[in-house]
Amino acid sequence: ISPPIQQRRHASKQHFVADLSQCLFDFVIQLLPTPEEMAVKEDVRKLLERLIRTIEPDSRLLSFGSTANGFSLRNSDMDLCCLIDSQERLAATDLVTMLGDLLERETKFHVKPLPHARIPIVKLSLDPSPGLPLGIACDIGFENRLALENTRLLMCYAMVDPTRVRTMVLFLKVWSKRRKINSPYKGTLSSYGYVLLVIYFLVHVKNPPVLPNLQQMPPLRPITKEDTHLNGYNTWFFDDIELLRQRWHSENTETVAELLIDFFRYYSRDFSYNTGVASIRAGLLKKDFKGWQNDLSASRYNDARERNRLCIEDPFETDYNVSRCVTKDGLYTIRGEFMRASRVLAARPERAIIALAELCE
Ligand code: CTP
Ligand code: MG
Structure with a gap:
């Protein structure tokens, strides 16, 4: 490709991405509760x-x-x-x-x-x-x-980088509802599961990361097991958000649109669904290691295999697979939707709003 064409493509991509970021902000703002x-x-x-x-x-x-x-x-x-x-x-x-x-x-x-x-x-x-x-x-x-604590953890993540995190999460929630892949009762994923996928992506997939790992940061004061454990689970995380905002500056400067495009690409192509477990606490884990394998030799009367198609570790209740309701068909549909979204965004129509409307059709 000759340099002028390359330059023009680059400029058109930059234009699309900037336009899409603005559209995403405008879109989610009008969906916030009054x-x-x-x-x-x-x-x-x-x-x-x-x-x-x-x-x-x-x-x-x-x-x-x-x-x-x-x-x-x-x-x-x-x-x-x-x-x-x-x-x-x-x-x-x-x-x-x-x-x-x-x-x-x-x-x-x-x-x-x-x-x-x-x-x-x-x-x-x-x-x-x-x-x-x-x-x-x-x-x-x-x-x-535990649900009160995991709510507080998600809130702290939202507060570390409010614009990018909230825009991405809110958009994915609307998108997954409109595309009908947000019903654990019907074999797809809960909103909570999608939020964990976004945080996992921003902490562990993006390099440099957009968010720090709040569960692995050094505590400011010595902590005891009594202070931090609930029903036998470690619920400690760094929650001094004021201090964190002073100290944490992500070197990742990507826009919301760039992150979203990459999010869809990652979950359509790169995440290892067969063997991997997404853990916001510990990064990418192995199903084997967690005892969550979807092993084909499992008896057909044992539904363990069906339960671990998609594996997302709960941040505190680490023996709980948040996406255990996702069935084979459910996962197929979800991955199909990630691919569709990638395709729509890669086509870069003249105006980003058109891509957004098509995404949420
Ligand atoms: N929760 C959980 N385990 C799940 C699903 C949910 O512990 N498998 C808890 C979490 O504390 C979560 C809360 O229930 O924050 C609500 O979950 P959900 O309704 O999926 O998420 P919301 O953020 O409330 O999304 P929505 O607005 O769609 O209701
Ligand atoms: Mg809810």
Whole structure:
């Protein structure tokens, strides 16, 4: 290729990437929840907390998931966790049943208690109204302290580099919902799983990294096992974000668009799905090493193989594969979508907005 053509291609690529970054910002900003929506959700949390306290006076109701980690989209559901600070407390199954009855009597929510689920929860929903045009969906769980901690970890990652991390995560959440690959019940991946894939990519794949590994940074003070362990899992991570912002300056200067293009390329082509485990704590691990192999000799009555098609290690609960619900077909569809996205972006249409619309079709 002659130098002028090369230069022109380079200029057109630079133009597309700059245009795409701007489009991505504009696109996600209009999908953020409004201050009114956030205020209504906080009112709902307070109301529910007040009601729960009539059953368990020493309880607190805390938000986790997207409402608390900075990755919330308009109309995303509310994940709430009830913590009970006293020693003598009701069993979760009884609490779920009693709370279900109480909310049925005292509120306008549609209530569905699931006392015998693997993790007992109460599911609530509210019909749309003028103030809340899309209604509210909410799950209340109990004593899920690890989920509160992993929410705080994701929030800290979002705060280290708010623009690039939040834009990428929010875009991927919308994209995966629009492309219908965000349903663990149907064999694809939860939002939590996609967020971990983004963080894994920014910490361990990009060189120089965009984010530091918060779980492996040296602590400022000596820490003891009692301070840092929860249910036997190490939940320590560097959470002094003010200090981190002063000290951490990524040498990676890529734009959101460049990172997103590379993200899709990496997960369509380069990630070792057959043998690899994505761990934000420890980098790329081997399925063998974790005992998560998808070994073809496994008995067909043993669904272990199906469970470990895609492997993403939970940051704290390290024996838990966050993507264990992803089936063979689900993974095939997800990888197909990563490839499609790569293709759409590689075509670099005249205007980036066209690529974005096609991506989320
Ligand atoms: N979670 C978990 N293990 C999973 C899925 C979820 O521990 N396999 C916990 C995490 O604490 C996560 C929270 O549940 O932050 C909510 O998960 P999810 O609904 O997937 O993510 P959100 O960020 O809330 O996304 P959305 O807005 O789509 O609800
Ligand atoms: Mg959620």
